[in-house]
Amino acid sequence: MEALNKTSLPPLAAPVSSADVHPPHLSPAYKSTILRSPTQPLMPVRELIRDLSMPVFGQSVLREFDNDLTKNARINGEPIGERIKVAGRVLDETGRPLSNVLIELWQANSAGRYVHKAEIHDAPLDPNFLGGGRVLTDADGNYAFHTIKPGAYPWGNHYNAWRPNHIHFSVIGHQFEHRLVTQMYFPGDPLFDYDPIFQSVPQHARELLIAKFRMDWTEAEFALAYQFDIVLNGRHKTPFE
Amino acid sequence: MEQLRQTPSQTVGPFFAYALTAEQYGYPYDSLMNHTLVSLDTPGQRIVVTGQVWDGAGATISDAVVELWQADAQGHYRTAPIEGNTATHTDRGFLGFGRVGTGTLPGHRYQFTTLKPGATGEGSAPHINVMLMMRGSLRNLYTRLYFADEPEANAQDILLNAVPAERRATLLAHRKEVNGEIRYIFDIHMQGSDETVFFEL
Numbered sequence: 001m002e003a004l005n006k007t008s009l010p011p012l013a014a015p016v017s018s019a020d021v022h023p024p025h026l027s028p029a030y031k032s033t034i035l036r037s038p039t040q041p042l043m044p045v046r047e048l049i050r051d052l053s054m055p056v057f058g059q060s061v062l063r064e065f066d067n068d069l070t071k072n073a074r075i076n077g078e079p080i081g082e083r084i085k086v087a088g089r090v091l092d093e094t095g096r097p098l099s100n101v102l103i104e105l106w107q108a109n110s111a112g113r114y115v116h117k118a119e120i121h122d123a124p125l126d127p128n129f130l131g132g133g134r135v136l137t138d139a140d141g142n143y144a145f146h147t148i149k150p151g152a153y154p155w156g157n158h159y160n161a162w163r164p165n166h167i168h169f170s171v172i173g174h175q176f177e178h179r180l181v182t183q184m185y186f187p188g189d190p191l192f193d194y195d196p197i198f199q200s201v202p203q204h205a206r207e208l209l210i211a212k213f214r215m216d217w218t219e220a221e222f223a224l225a226y227q228f229d230i231v232l233n234g235r236h237k238t239p240f241e
Numbered sequence: 242m243e244q245l246r247q248t249p250s251q252t253v254g255p256f257f258a259y260a261l262t263a264e265q266y267g268y269p270y271d272s273l274m275n276h277t278l279v280s281l282d283t284p285g286q287r288i289v290v291t292g293q294v295w296d297g298a299g300a301t302i303s304d305a306v307v308e309l310w311q312a313d314a315q316g317h318y319r320t321a322p323i324e325g326n327t328a329t330h331t332d333r334g335f336l337g338f339g340r341v342g343t344g345t346l347p348g349h350r351y352q353f354t355t356l357k358p359g360a361t362g363e364g365s366a367p368h369i370n371v372m373l374m375m376r377g378s379l380r381n382l383y384t385r386l387y388f389a390d391e392p393e394a395n396a397q398d399i400l401l402n403a404v405p406a407e408r409r410a411t412l413l414a415h416r417k418e419v420n421g422e423i424r425y426i427f428d429i430h431m432q433g434s435d436e437t438v439f440f441e442l
Binding site: 018019021022023024025027030031032033034035036037038039040042043044045046048049052053054055056057058060061062063073091092093094095100102104105106108114115116117118119130131132133134168170176177179180181182183197198200201202205206208209229230231232233234 | 244245246247248249250251252253254255256257258259260261263266268269270271273296297298300302304308310318319320321322323324325326336337338370372374375376377378379380381382383399400403404408431432436437438439440441442
């Protein structure tokens with residue numbers, strides 16, 4: 001299959017709205033969107049749903065090893081694969097760090113196999129790896145977790161379709177409009193040009209989904225490190241608003 | 242003021258269940274939230290909120306995630322932090338937040354146990370905020386459930402009145418009593434003549 005994006009334009013030089021980063025609901029190259037995307041325009045309600053807070057999660061919701069996917073499902077040994085650390089900050093659009101943000105994680109194992117029962121890819125499961133975890137941001141909006149670098153895997157969108165390596169993130173912030181579900185990718189993945197899910201994002205914003213390799217965060221003789229900062233929709237409430 | 246660019250949205254994909262709804266699907270991981278938004282001792286009228294999610298070809302969607310966020314019977318949202326590491330805790334009080342996948346019940350139903358919320362203020366009818374995610378959806382979808390048996394309150398609701406009149410019915414849940422249980426049926430249609438009104442936040 002040809003790269004999906006050969007004719008795309010260079011990144012926009014002019015500043016764009018901070019919300020112009022999202023994929024359209026209908027993105028026909030990702031075939032499942034065709035019957036599952038709204039056909040009517042969405043109704044703008046920002047002024048009608050203001051300051052709707054979301055539930056706050058306390059530290060007691062976390063268990064030991066929730067933030068370490070290399071340890072939270074061990075049965076008889078360590079999971080197979082490249083151990084990595086992923087860390088970053090969760091901010092609002094004005095750059096304010098957000099504390100107590102719940103990040104839920106899921107991913108394939110190092111062979112590109114998900115634990116999910118509907119997954120039919122013929123790659124081995126790892127008895128010591130579930131691929132699920134969760135973490136809360138600290139007072140400065142920081143989070144970190146350890147995991148195994150996920151493998152690429154084929155899917156049924158088109159002939160010989162493969163997903164780039166990625167980790168799924170579900171984020172619950174302070175406000176209703178903070179809610180975000182996204183995927184973190186790894187730098188330099190050769191599958192970017194062929195993946196309609198990654199390509200559904202406007203070209204100028206795709207870099208925002210790619211973690212940065214951080215040699216200086218690497219844990220010597222233990223794990224490579226990646227930085228993935230997350231910026232959520234919505235202004236933080238201030239006392240002056 | 243300079244704004245940071247938001248992190249782009251991506252689909253939840255088909256394989257969320259062992260992390261987002263593990264207990265419901267029988268995976269070996271705990272769940273911070275599930276189909277129950279109330280504790281046993283929470284005051285209010287118990288209701289079941291249930292429905293199906295339909296695609297543009299009229300098929301039910303088996304791999305969607307539905308989340309609810311609602312006020313209690315007095316119209317107040319929970320502000321106390323949610324504590325405890327499993328959704329089966331019965332001492333967490335009124336949560337007001339729930340999450341289920343559509344992959345475990347016949348007909349790909351989603352189903353929640355909650356209470357009927359009170360109005361949250363002037364110009365607001367009782368309602369439940371609904372968030373929807375699924376394979377094939379690249380963005381979170383937001384809508385609201387209103388109660389069809391609250392016509393007077395609904396007529397005063399500012400948001401509902403901002404919806405074109407011919408589409409308001411897509412936001413109404415219908416009451417049905419089954420063996421003494423009060424159910425509100427709220428189907429979500431992605432496309433077609435009954436396409437649900439979704440919100441841009």
